[in-house]
Amino acid sequence: MLKRKPNEAGILTQILVYIVLIIGVVISFFPFYLMFVSSTHTSGEILSLPPKLNIGSNLINNFKKLNDDIGILRVFFNSLFIAVVYTILTVLLSSMAGYAFAKFNFKGKKIFFAIVLATIMIPNQVLLVPLFDMMNKFGWINTYKAVLIPTLANAFGIFLMRQNMLSFPDSVIEAARIDGYGEFSIFFKIVLPTMRPALGALAIYMFMNQWNNFMWPLIVLRTKNMYTLPIALSTLNGMSRIDYGEIMLGTTIATLPIMIVFLIFQKQFIKGVLGGAVKG
Amino acid sequence: MNTQLQLHKPVQKRSFLDKIKPNPKNAGYYFIAPIMVLFCVFMVYPIIRSFILSFQKFDAGHYKFVGFDNYILLFKDDIFLQALKNNFWYLIIQVPIMILLALILAVMINSQFLKYKGFFRMAFFMPAVTALVAYALVFRLLLNTDFGFINFILSKFGLPRVDWLNGEFTSKLSIIIAMTWRWTGYNMIILLAGLQGISEEIYEACDIDGANAVQRFFKVTLPLMKPIILFCAITSTIGTLQLFDESFILTKGGPDNATISVAHYLYNTGFRFMKFGYAAAMSYVLVIIIAVLSLIQFKFAGGDE
Amino acid sequence: MKLKKFLSAALVVAMTFSFASCGKKNQQTSAPANQPTKITVWSWSTAAKSLKVAAENYKKNHPNVEIEVVEMGTNDVYDKLTVGFASNEGLPDVVSIEDDHFKSFISKFPQAFADVTDAISSEKGNFLNSKIENLTVDGKIYGFPWDAAPSAMFYRIDIFEKAGVKPEEIKTWDDYIEAGKKVVKATGQKMIPISVGTDDGIYRELLNQLGTFYFDKDGKPVLNSEASLKAMGLIKKMYDEGLVYNNDSWDSLITATKNGTIASVPFGVWYVGSIMDQMPELKGKWGIMRMPAFEKGGNTAACLGGSNLMVTNASKNKDIAIDFAKFAMTDKETQLTMFKQYGLFPSYTPLYSESVFDEPSEFFANQKIWKLFADVAKEIPPINFTNHFAETKELVVNAMAKTTLKGADLKTTMDELQKQVEERIK
Known part of the structure; x- marks a missing residue:
């Protein structure tokens, strides 16, 4: 891996780099630390002075309250189910579209692509009412698909996959055609397997987006047993009585899966983002 | 139905089938179709509606056209x-x-x-x-x-x-x-x-x-x-x-x-x-x-x- | 319409049948009492929890009615309602709404709430007048008053003592300012929390005390009136004198209250619950008294907050929904549980003669706090929120920030504010 000699950077430079990075890590991580630690304290302890930075003893109590209030298991499942299904669908659909935009010539291609890119600029608050109207007409209110399907129309995924697909050699596709492969087999058996990093990047990005999605699920989900984590946590933000320990625990639980997903896929993520951005 | 049309149907159908079979020329549409349908329904349509809305005023349960007032x-x-x-x-x-x-x-x-x-x-x-x-x-x-x-x-x-x-x-x-x-x-x-x-x-x-x-x-x-x-x-x-x-x-x-x-x-x-x-x-x-x-x-x- | 149907059919074939099922929503058929019916209720935190109690109690006499209470964040209720009313679909049968939000909804969506004038008529006199008036539009009443939020001055007994301040001697706001100076001098703490940059609650309480509001009885803005200048002037004075702790959010208010940074808090009755929940260690250190008046013997009553229970017109079981709402708001046992367990102070006055209202509160230095709040509640002057409340509030908060944080001239700022509001609500 290391092609250059390790002593190339002076020892002073090395120390400096480590110091800067560690300070950066502390700043990045501190709010999370505060969140984790707070989830083990009572509301009163969190708000007292000086700030509590040690681990408290109220974790189990907070968990019990949290579970009583929002039914953490069910809510967690909803979030996970929606995020996973969404990620799979959107990765599949985006890469198909990206492939088409990168490797085919057809009438209307440029217009389609322009439309897709233009939608990135629309603030989504303005679409809520018309979209909600449609969900009602379709009878989709309070279903998983109401959360999932409208958000599949995601320009970023298409863009990212197109950029990655551009570098796939045309000659390979041509050769496969001559060998008698159908168009779909070429895509699924030859092109997609080489796109792992991009797919990983997209998967993290989409999982993250859907996991934290708030406004849209809030509008279309109607009962507690369908709520996703962010919405369930928002119910704890009541008027005059807020239990901060409980909320902090809830947010900690909400953060962990994303950390894990990122840890698993981060290598692919970086390579995939690379493919998307370099040829921008 | 018209008999003449029915006579022609088998022939038409075959050529139609050939036409829609995925080939390098039309496969692009196949790959793009699902997402484009989603885009049209869940993006383009609401965007158009909200765009029309931007020329309207909502009051007392009704929308009123107000031109460029907004x-x-x-x-x-x-x-x-x-x-x-x-x-x-x-x-x-x-x-x-x-x-x-x-x-x-x-x-x-x-x-x-x-x-x-x-x-x-x-x-x-x-x-x-x-x-x-x-x-x-x-x-x-x-x-x-x-x-x-x-x-x-x-x-x-x-x-x-x-x-x-x-x-x-x-x-x-x-x-x-x-x-x-x-x-x-x-x-x-x-x-x-x-x-x-x-x-x-x-x-x-x-x-x-x-x-x-x-x-x-x-x-x-x-x-x-x-x-x-x-x-x-x-x-x-x-x-x-x-x-x-x-x-x-x-x-x-x-x-x-x-x-x-x-x-x-x-x-x-x-x-x-x-x-x-x-x-x-x-x-x-x-x-x-x-x-x-x-x-x-x-x-x-x-x-x- | 055609296009939409076409596209959606192309999308998922299976859902075509759903078009048929969403036919007429506005039929007002209510199922006969012996058929099982289901009604949905939207509410927030403690209010939702107490409505679950109400639902249990209601079911005892109406076993065929199933009531689902959906709990969500306060703002979430409004966001969902707004979207729901805008497309007149996906609405609950019953929903709780705060006093200040009601007029905006009814003016934008005149068909939003069911007219309950007849249902409430027999009980009308039993509710606080200020609450009923807020729910009345063109002689029709659109909901059942729920919790009232009479205001009073919460104060730290120990801090006042340390500063040599006697609470019973604070009769007017001038007295209060003098006391505040003593507190600041003796303890280095602040006298009063005001979110000068983000919320104008205290200004509204003061206007309410003076028998006015942002708007007069006809809904015209009166933000540069004499009363308004008095109210905002008082805030400015307290700020300039260094008595104000500027709490930028709810959490920082709680923290300040808990840590003894502030000696008093002029708030609605619901703050009792916040203090008892979040700071049990301060038992015996808090007292409650009436708010000071602007002049000796002047009105001290005001409110901050409060909500109502409404039935939507879109409800398919409107009669049952109305019946449930009425039950929840007038059944003594239910209301008592809501009050005792969840701290929702009733606006249903027959309750005030219950024994709990005469009991001293151990937490609050054995004062009869509930009696005090009940007395205040009856005197609250009605408030005309109008449909422009939300937008005006934003502008008022800005003006407040100008006069305090930026030290702008009071009269000029309020004149400007008046002009701004007039222009926007044209």
């Missing part, structure tokens, strides 16, 4: 103009700082000698994935004037407390700090990806020429990274112009609209004041501004696509 009113609305100003403020200050910071971090993490790269990458990326509720709560606890951790530290060093969320300048600063905390790592990862794509041979060629690290950065790294930096700049610009969370949860847009963003005002207008048409008009003005800015950035950076 748009005209918008340019006389001092809160909207203030929000626009704030957005530009954030854009001009925050985006360059963040991208520079992200670039420095990326270069550092890309150093050959560095160990635990995976850890560093994750540590810096984490802020981008925080749930909004946690982000809001933690930052309010951090930035509180009397009890906040940041002021606690400042006072430990004998420095004066800062009124983070109430000063006209400091509240803007707080939002910039919060945004930078949240998104630097995200951009860093993208830039890092770009750095890793620059092949070793180029650097080696440079080493032979006897360039030092700084020269190498400006002569090799920066030019090669231009498209990626542009990518980050454009996505950050769009993100900043659509900024909502920080303004909404940290400062509520205050004090005296010093921090309100256009997207926050848009939300207030639609969901608090229930002026749907006006809110729609606002979002289309925002779209135009975003489009123009993105275009300028492209031209400025000489991007070709």
Whole structure:
């Protein structure tokens, strides 16, 4: 891996780099630390002075309250189910579209692509009412698909996959055609397997987006047993009585899966983002 | 049905089937069809509807056509103009700082000698994935004037407390700090990806020429990274112009609209004041501004696509 | 319409049948009492929890009615309602709404709420007048008053003592300012929390005390009236004198209250619950008294907050929904549980003669706090929120920030504010 000699950077430079990075890590991580630690304290302890930075003893109590209030298991499942299904669908659909935009010539291609890119600029608050109207007409209110399907129309995924697909050699596709492969087999058996990093990047990005999605699920989900984590946590933000320990625990639980997903896929993520951005 | 037509049907059907069978000419449509249907139904259609809405006024349960009134009113609305100003403020200050910071971090993490790269990458990326509720709560606890951790530290060093969320300048600063905390790592990862794509041979060629690290950065790294930096700049610009969370949860847009963003005002207008048409008009003005800015950035950076 | 149907059919074939099922929503058929019916209720935190109690109690006599109470964040209720009313679909049968939000909804969506004038008529006199008036539009009543939010001055007994301040001697706001100066001098703490940059609650309480509001009885803005200048002037004075702790959010208010940074809090009755929940260690250290008046013997009653229970017109079981709402708001046992367990102070006055209202509160230095709040509640002058409340509030908060944080001139700022509001609500 290391092609250059390790002593190339002076020892002073090395120390400096480590110091800067560690300070950066502390700043990045501190709010999370505060969140984790707070989830083990009572509301009163969190708000007292000086700030509590040690681990408290109220974790189990907070968990019990949290579970009583929002039914953490069910809510967690909803979030996970929606995020996973969404990620799979959107990765599949985006890469198909990206492939088409990168490797085919057809009438209307440029217009389609322009439309897709233009939608990135629309603030989504303005679409809520018309979209909600449609969900009602379709009878989709309070279903998983109401959360999932409208958000599949995601320009970023298409863009990212197109950029990655551009570098796939045309000659390979041509050769496969001559060998008698159908168009779909070429895509699924030859092109997609080489796109792992991009797919990983997209998967993290989409999982993250859907996991934290708030406004849209809030509008279309109607009962507690369908709520996703962010919405369930928002119910704890009541008027005059807020239990901060409980909320902090809830947010900690909400953060962990994303950390894990990122840890698993981060290598692919970086390579995939690379493919998307370099040829921008 | 017409008999003649029925006679022709089998023939037509076969040629039709041949036509629709996936081949290099039409396969593009197959790949693109599902997402395009989704786009038309769940994006284009609502966009058209909200666009029509921007020429209407909603009152007493009815929509009334008012022509360009909403748009005209918008340019006389001092809160909207203030929000626009704030957005530009954030854009001009925050985006360059963040991208520079992200670039420095990326270069550092890309150093050959560095160990635990995976850890560093994750540590810096984490802020981008925080749930909004946690982000809001933690930052309010951090930035509180009397009890906040940041002021606690400042006072430990004998420095004066800062009124983070109430000063006209400091509240803007707080939002910039919060945004930078949240998104630097995200951009860093993208830039890092770009750095890793620059092949070793180029650097080696440079080493032979006897360039030092700084020269190498400006002569090799920066030019090669231009498209990626542009990518980050454009996505950050769009993100900043659509900024909502920080303004909404940290400062509520205050004090005296010093921090309100256009997207926050848009939300207030639609969901608090229930002026749907006006809110729609606002979002289309925002779209135009975003489009123009993105275009300028492209031209400025000489991007070709 | 055609296009939409076509596209959606192309999308998912299976859902075509759903078009048929969403036919007429506005039929007002209510199922006969012996058929099982289901009604949905939207509410927030403690209010939702207490409605679950109400539902249990209601079911005892109506076993065929199933009531689902959906709990969500307060703002979430409004966001969902707004979107729901805008497309007149996906609405609950019953929903709780705060006093200040009601007029905006009814003016934008005149068909939003069911007219309950007849249902409430027999009980009308039993509710606080200020609450009923807020729910009345063109002589029709659109909901059942729920919790009232009479305001009073919460104060730290120990801090007042340390500063040599006697609470019973604070009769007017001038007295209060003098006391505040003593507190600041003796303890270095602040006298009063005001979110000068983000919320104008105290200004509204003061206007309410003076028998006015942002708007007069006809809904015209009166923000540069004499009363308004008095109210905002008082805030400015307290701020300039250094008595104000500027709490930028709810959490920082709680923290300040808990840590003894502030000596008093002029708030609605619901703050009792916040204090008892979040700061049990301060038992015996808090007292409650009436708010000071602007002049000796002047009105001290005001309110901050309060909500109502409404039935939507879109409800398919409107009669049952109305019946349930009425039950929840007038059944003594239910109301008592709501009050005792969840701290929702009733606006249903027959309850005030219950024995709990005469009991001293152990937490609050054995004062009869509930009696005090009940007395205040009866005197609250009605408030005309109008449909422009939300937007005006934003502008008022800005003006407040100007006069305090930026030290702008009071009269000029309020004149400007008046002009701004007039222009916007044209």
